[in-house]
Amino acid sequence: MALNPSSNILKSLCGFCHPFKILSASYHPKVIDHYENPRNVGSLDKDDKRVGTGLVGAPACGDVMKLQIKVDESGKIVDAKFKTFGCGSAIASSSYTTEWVKGKTVDEALKLRNTEIAKELSLPPVKLHCSMLAEDAIKAALSDYRIKQKKEETS
Amino acid sequence: MSFLIVARQIKNILRSQPEAKYHTIINKYKLRNIPYNLLIKYASQGYNQKVCWKCGIERKNFSDIFCSQCNVIQMPSERDNYFKLFDIDEQFDIDSKILKDKYKNLQNNLHPDRFINRTEEEKKISENYSSLVNKAYKCLATPLKRAEHLLKLSGSSIEEKQSSVDPGFLMEMMELNEELDNNVEPEQLRQLNIKNKNELERLAQSIDECFKHQNLDEAKQFVIKMQYYTSLGNRINAKLRELGVVD
Numbered sequence: 001m002a003l004n005p006s007s008n009i010l011k012s013l014c015g016f017c018h019p020f021k022i023l024s025a026s027y028h029p030k031v032i033d034h035y036e037n038p039r040n041v042g043s044l045d046k047d048d049k050r051v052g053t054g055l056v057g058a059p060a061c062g063d064v065m066k067l068q069i070k071v072d073e074s075g076k077i078v079d080a081k082f083k084t085f086g087c088g089s090a091i092a093s094s095s096y097t098t099e100w101v102k103g104k105t106v107d108e109a110l111k112l113r114n115t116e117i118a119k120e121l122s123l124p125p126v127k128l129h130c131s132m133l134a135e136d137a138i139k140a141a142l143s144d145y146r147i148k149q150k151k152e153e154t155s
Numbered sequence: 156m157s158f159l160i161v162a163r164q165i166k167n168i169l170r171s172q173p174e175a176k177y178h179t180i181i182n183k184y185k186l187r188n189i190p191y192n193l194l195i196k197y198a199s200q201g202y203n204q205k206v207c208w209k210c211g212i213e214r215k216n217f218s219d220i221f222c223s224q225c226n227v228i229q230m231p232s233e234r235d236n237y238f239k240l241f242d243i244d245e246q247f248d249i250d251s252k253i254l255k256d257k258y259k260n261l262q263n264n265l266h267p268d269r270f271i272n273r274t275e276e277e278k279k280i281s282e283n284y285s286s287l288v289n290k291a292y293k294c295l296a297t298p299l300k301r302a303e304h305l306l307k308l309s310g311s312s313i314e315e316k317q318s319s320v321d322p323g324f325l326m327e328m329m330e331l332n333e334e335l336d337n338n339v340e341p342e343q344l345r346q347l348n349i350k351n352k353n354e355l356e357r358l359a360q361s362i363d364e365c366f367k368h369q370n371l372d373e374a375k376q377f378v379i380k381m382q383y384y385t386s387l388g389n390r391i392n393a394k395l396r397e398l399g400v401v402d
Binding site for chain 2: 055060062063064
């Protein structure tokens with residue numbers, strides 16, 4: 001059996017060594033890392049025609065997530081920023097998504113699935129909707145970018 | 156033997172023979188090394204409300220906590236509808252004082268401390284009943300949770316996957332949250348808090364109106380908005396606490 005950080009043996013050992021850390025142990029270390037050191041927090045100019053903005057919300061928990069991408073002439077995503085007001089899993093999901101999406105093309109980025117995000121961050125079932133939110137956000141940003149580009153072509 | 160099979164058997168016995176006494180069944184299965192709490196849980200699911208589980212006498216009033224004959228604690232007559240559990244009208248606009256009085260009254264009678272010298276069954280029932288009452292009180296005492304409970308009872312709860320509310324509203328929430336991030340002065344935070352509380356108050360009134368007119372879809376939209384403003388309020392309060400400001 002591989003001894004990776006998510007293995008149950010290590011988890012239970014951690015619980016024994018640091019009984020007071022049990023509460024935070026319910027989040028996977030990767031989630032905590034993204035939560036404590038979020039990547040790419042901030043905003044891009046939403047009026048820039050090379051920027052796509054996705055704004056989504058989770059009605060059941062009141063989280064709001066904004067995800068923006070900047071695309072260069074060759075269709076490659078050169079920058080991504082996010083701002084999320086919500087739980088740790090929602091912040092980690094959007095942070096991870098911005099990291100993942102950078103350097104991908106618009107078409108590649110469309111293929112990101114929430115299951116991938118959830119797997120990467122080892123989200124528990126009750127937090128799966130946070131990764132869905134991130135998937136919705138990136139899709140909304142990509143579609144916003146495409147709509148802008150179409151307008152550009154027709155005008 | 157699997158617990159589920161036992162649970163099914165207990166339920167069947169209780170259903171087919173209403174006169175069967177709950178505690179004799181429990182005693183029978185206790186011998187099979189089944190964890191006591193599971194046994195109680197499963198048995199109480201199929202438990203016949205109409206008779207006292209202990210003495211088997213027919214119960215006149217199901218909402219009575221104790222059996223009129225042997226004075227032993229009964230299982231909750233209602234688990235899903237918190238309004239019925241507290242015997243109050245099923246509406247959004249409730250009198251919080253009446254709710255609190257009912258809650259205190261119930262807990263006075265139900266608290267596990269009162270059952271220290273009683274049998275295991277009675278202790279367990281009081282524990283379950285008392286924690287159910289706590290949960291129900293927490294739900295009904297909070298306007299947002301109460302509204303969600305009402306929606307759930309009318310079969311239109313808010314789904315996690317539910318698609319987003321209107322973009323304009325989301326933008327507004329984003330801006331309010333950003334405004335909060337830029338405000339670090341306690342006085343500004345207090346102002347934001349007051350503004351937020353007023354908004355929540357307005358939403359509560361709208362929700363009440365909707366429920367009164369049986370307008371569930373619209374109520375749902377307001378409840379969702381209330382959820383966003385509640386999250387914002389939690390963030391404001393967390394920030395105030397960080398600054399050491401207590402209301």
